[in-house]
Amino acid sequence: MLIRNLQAAHTDVTGGRLCIRTDGARISEIAVDLLPLPGDEVVDGSHLIAVPGFVNSHHHFFQALTRCVPAAQQLRLFDWLRFHYPLWGNFDAEMFRAAYRLAMAELLLSGCTTSCDHHYLFPGAVAADLTRLEVECARELGLRFTLLRGSMTLGHARGGLTPDSLIENDADVLRDCERTVGAFHDARPFSMTQVHLAPCTPFNVTPELMRDTAVLARELGVRLHTHLAETADETDYCVARYGKRPLALMEEWNWVGPDVWYAHGIHFNDNEIAQLAATHTGVAHCASSNCRLASGRMRLRKLLQAGVPIGLAVDGCASNDSSNMLAELRMAMLVHRTPDDLEFFTARRVIDLATSGSAALLGRSDIGQLRVGMAADIVLFDGADLAYAGAADPVAALLFCAPTRPHTVIVNGKVVVHNRELLTADEREIASSAREQARRLLSKAN
Template identity: 40%
Template sequence: MLVDLLVSNAYVYVDRGWEIPAGWVAIKDRRVHSVGKAGEEPSAARTVDAGGKLVTPGLINAHHHMYQNLTRAYAPVTNGSLFQWLTGLYPLWAGLTEDSVYASTYVAMVELLLGGCTTSMDHMYVHPKPRLIDAQIRAGRDLGFRFLATRGSMTRSVEDGGLPPASVVQSEDAILEDSVRLVEAYHDAAAGAMTRVALAPCSLFSVTERIMSESARLAEQYDLRLHTHLAEDHDEDVYSAEVYGCTPTEYLERVGWAGKRAWVAHYIYPSEAEIGRLAHAGVCAVQCPCSNMMIGGGSADAMHLRARGMQVGLGCDGSASTDHASMWLEARMAMLLGRYRNGPQSMSARDALDIATRGGAACLGWDDEIGHLRPGACADLVVWSMTDVALAGAHSDPVEAWLRCGPAVAGTTIVNGAVLVEDSRPVAAALGDVLREHAVHARRMQGLSA
């Protein structure tokens, strides 16, 4: 049988517990057709010689704010706490337009592809203009990137005791109406989908209880995922106690979110009992190690959450807090942070890779089709590239070397059977024009001259 694409001469990490030291991956009709050992390869219309490099499933980004790359390393807030950082940047984000969101999303997705990410969600909760998520979906389709758009929202401005200006929040009815519009226009529940939609109120301190409970109701009606920030900062604990008379986790349970549809970002400060309850309910969590360390607010103990039965993924988080979008770097930092916290036996490169693939897929509710390279999976994979100098002496374990050595970048990134990065360069003809447009928008929003 002639397959469409063959990635050969590789160390193939197929899935947890299944690795092929001298192997290949065959792709046909946008799916993994087969995997095997050298000498058993099928004939192919095109062959990518991996040159003995590591091949893994594409990494999955389970929490991001792509528009924030328009305000990266913004000097006035670089050393602030989470709430100081937010209040300093919200006025800038009020300048978002459909064009600037398209450019920022396009750039973010290309950057993710270069870091080995083949599927990402985005938590878009700032809405100073209508149809910003439509622009994101258009960027994903233009690139051929697998994308879970989330309809984020805020209802509480500074006038209502919240953090953002009134220009970026919306009424309850506007949020709910647009949520239904986006789901009915773009959500594709079919196997192999490239675009899906989830509902994602920003946080318990930025939306009303009605938005939380109605989002849960709509998720049941349309069979959707639910996402929000949770237990990220001690200030959130204080707010929740004063406003709701309970902890953030107890509030999540009260509004009907403690179920298998939900995944939460950060989850740094729950009690042991709360971890157990949400794990039992099927809620997933996302660790964002680089962003957490940059802002200095603590970070979830990923391996402990997993030991309690909770599925855990990784996320880049905001491109104005992390200031990058490399899932390889997030995986490396997750491993280092885990070992620093709990000792060298507590976390391996394979643990980090599993969190960045299978864990992320579980968060997005896509765990049957992505996050692994078993036959039948979506054809999303990465051939990793590292210099000979970086790998000198690393001959015994390519997976450990992938995170211990480095830096690593994607030499080839394949999404839905299509090569989107080749020779560590994006295959995106419009990238130069988009970068120039991005610079114009970024300078405008930051009040800088052209």
């Protein structure tokens, strides 16, 4: 494919109207005035704005069926979880599949080409292999996918937040983590499926599982992920139960290092930020969810200036309540534009966080940039859209102006969205199925 004479592009290649040529799954050339080669599919880019495919570094796909539930709209995290746990316990395989496809479709239709999913809900009544089901859905839709095998093993009876009916056994979790990595993790460049290990939080996982998961992940050569420092309640819980703040627990459990990233990271103090930087431990920033649950505002500038690896993420659909990655970029830019930080949080800096920044958290050096040799994950927005009319800076307009659907989304060299429509599945069927399964789920709670 040859995309010619782009209106604008977010890349470190300089020049006028750039052209991008792909060769299979990789970007082979970026330059001015490239001429078509035999076999090239030529795309007129004169009205198109090219950015690297967005990379979502934290999500919970299953939550797509519990968006905007009235009773949970004004709740903070712990009460929000207490409300949702019994509801989520009613999930069946049909509901999971509908939620996976809904979240993935919404991600692709907002310019996200790679997403992880922190899947920690495994109801005992569901016999289906949910990890396989999720991988199959990603392959169907054409999303580059990172499965984070989550877990909850500390229930009410032992002082955790999660109902005992939803917890798993530590040994069973470890066995299934090893199975899942063996079945689906592909560490090769441009791989479409990877797996990392992700016990849920310090307040619903045993210390033993945290330690053992760290050992297992490093034996298997995969990464580690968990929620951390999301709320003041979490800090209070850790201090009351373990006598330590959350990050100190992570250090005790061998959960710091360049192969670890946390979700949220709102409540780190100065010393903890310095420790994150020194150990190259990363954090996924979830701006919308943090606002939705009144969890607080991440000290993003402080973290970035210290050298902490940072990516962006939409978080789960029940606390966002969306999988729209472009909207998440806009929120992340705007929520940090205080008088002291206005000049720091430019549109281009935020795009970098959502592309190369998130890719680094996932351990991927082959995605997240428009550069020769990188994966051909390219998103083209239509600069002729009404939303961008009158905008003098086309790249910045993607964040300053109202979010729009991308004109074209290319994942691993394959077009999965064209003319703002999903090509790999029927969007209307996905939405209809999700509505029906959400109705079934909510009816079980009444």
